[in-house]
Amino acid sequence: MDSNEPMLLLSSRIGQIGDLGLDLLWRFLHIVVSLFHIVSGIFEAIQSYAISLGLIQKYSSVDIEKLRCLAVVLDIEVARDVAKVVELLQWLKTIGVKQVGLFDSQGLLKKSKDMILEMVPGSTLLQETGEKDISPDRKEGIAIEFISSSDNKEAVVKAANILLKRHLKTSHPEKDEGNNVFTESHLNEALRVVGENVHVPDLMLVYGPVRSHLGFPAWRLRYTEIVHMGSLKYMRYGSLLKAIHKFTGVRQNYGV
Amino acid sequence: MLSLLSCFLSLLSFLVHSCIRPWTQAKISLKDEKEIDEGTSYVAGEEETPKGLLREQMPRHVAVIMDGNRRWAERAGLLTSQGHEAGAERLIEFAELCFKLGIETVSAFAFSTENWGRHKIEVNCLMSLFQRYLKSKIHFFQSEEIRVSVIGNLEKIPESLLGTIKETEEATKRYKKKHLILAIDYSGRFDILHACKSIVKKSQQGLIREEDVDQTLFERELLTKCTEFPSPDLLIRTSGEQRISNFLLWQLAYTELFFSPVLWPDFDKDRVIEALVSYQSRERRFGCRI
Numbered sequence: 001m002d003s004n005e006p007m008l009l010l011s012s013r014i015g016q017i018g019d020l021g022l023d024l025l026w027r028f029l030h031i032v033v034s035l036f037h038i039v040s041g042i043f044e045a046i047q048s049y050a051i052s053l054g055l056i057q058k059y060s061s062v063d064i065e066k067l068r069c070l071a072v073v074l075d076i077e078v079a080r081d082v083a084k085v086v087e088l089l090q091w092l093k094t095i096g097v098k099q100v101g102l103f104d105s106q107g108l109l110k111k112s113k114d115m116i117l118e119m120v121p122g123s124t125l126l127q128e129t130g131e132k133d134i135s136p137d138r139k140e141g142i143a144i145e146f147i148s149s150s151d152n153k154e155a156v157v158k159a160a161n162i163l164l165k166r167h168l169k170t171s172h173p174e175k176d177e178g179n180n181v182f183t184e185s186h187l188n189e190a191l192r193v194v195g196e197n198v199h200v201p202d203l204m205l206v207y208g209p210v211r212s213h214l215g216f217p218a219w220r221l222r223y224t225e226i227v228h229m230g231s232l233k234y235m236r237y238g239s240l241l242k243a244i245h246k247f248t249g250v251r252q253n254y255g256v
Numbered sequence: 257m258l259s260l261l262s263c264f265l266s267l268l269s270f271l272v273h274s275c276i277r278p279w280t281q282a283k284i285s286l287k288d289e290k291e292i293d294e295g296t297s298y299v300a301g302e303e304e305t306p307k308g309l310l311r312e313q314m315p316r317h318v319a320v321i322m323d324g325n326r327r328w329a330e331r332a333g334l335l336t337s338q339g340h341e342a343g344a345e346r347l348i349e350f351a352e353l354c355f356k357l358g359i360e361t362v363s364a365f366a367f368s369t370e371n372w373g374r375h376k377i378e379v380n381c382l383m384s385l386f387q388r389y390l391k392s393k394i395h396f397f398q399s400e401e402i403r404v405s406v407i408g409n410l411e412k413i414p415e416s417l418l419g420t421i422k423e424t425e426e427a428t429k430r431y432k433k434k435h436l437i438l439a440i441d442y443s444g445r446f447d448i449l450h451a452c453k454s455i456v457k458k459s460q461q462g463l464i465r466e467e468d469v470d471q472t473l474f475e476r477e478l479l480t481k482c483t484e485f486p487s488p489d490l491l492i493r494t495s496g497e498q499r500i501s502n503f504l505l506w507q508l509a510y511t512e513l514f515f516s517p518v519l520w521p522d523f524d525k526d527r528v529i530e531a532l533v534s535y536q537s538r539e540r541r542f543g544c545r546i
Binding site for chain 2: 152156161210219226252
């Protein structure tokens, strides 16, 4: 019995040292991971500035033709900083983007659209036009669409109501299940009647703390690439160019 | 390269932590059993909440786009069908883990309307896989009390699979706490159009008037009406693609999007926890100012 006590004591001491060792290892690992994230953040910032200065050859030419329509989703807090929004639009115009849909859920940007259009040289309000109807001014400038949550579910409900009324006016609505009235092209047409744009954005950039499209018109989002860009306040031209460049390299199978 | 290194370090930290915690808890139990914290007691059927996660902040509904089976099979030198098999197995493990962590609803995008454009052999293989898995897992779903629902067009799928789907849904319809929704031959746009047609039918039957049609009524006609929480809190898409590909278009308005570079058959427990940690660290505002 007496000989067990020193052994138990030794075992306990070893255990305590082991616990301490593991605890230190865990904290060390935490520091390593945190340092890694700090370093990678610094690296990204440096890379972004290098891209902005045109020092990285890869990003000096972007195949912008692949990006026919860009959507920019702004968190409600971020959308209040109109100056930053204007700066972003100017950058997009410099890159060569022709069509931008600006979305914020509450419609704050819609209320400031005249000011924004005035502050971005060469910008026009996007109208629903046919492909051939592009004026020479439009080719150089940027067409901007202002979107809010009311253009999402409310618009689809209104469009659905239009189709419902159309269906009820057919000669035998009770026999028809609506297969000839409720098709994708009919809903597209009804959305246009309601005043909605049905252009499908190829790429969506989300600015804000949340990785969500915040209620952007769902009908248009089928195959849209979604990239979270972080804070608008700390946006960088290099990061923007990098995101667009990355998109041009994406290959979609469309489910096939 | 940097993202790979980041993933490796995160994984390493999880592994070390997984080793430390059981080791130190074993030491505690040897030292003094009275010091065991009752708050960490294990309840049968529940997964102990991993460190870094809060049980009360778990999403109620998690959706997943299971992308990457074919690439996984190619990299492993296997057939595409084996990739899909691995993907199916991974889905069962994923759903099981989610339910044990307290997540009530799991939706999985198993087959999209666009997938009909794939090679006929692959499509037939997938249909056969769905049938085999559903049939073989009925008892499992019953023993785990998981309700299974299948949403989608379902008009083109084989009769035998349709029969198995109905059998599975019928056998599990009484379970309330855990819900697995499989989207087969599903398209977000079809879902919206289907809701329109459903409203037409009800209008013809005199059940609703034109002026009753609003967002709430519309949402109740979508295919996700089978669940109390049709809008996912978190959407996970694997294999590095960053789009929603026509999945739950209406329902994803305020859903947190988590895009993982990992291929679906490799999306294991650590990856799930990574996604949930990322979800819990974000501030959701649902479009409003807080």
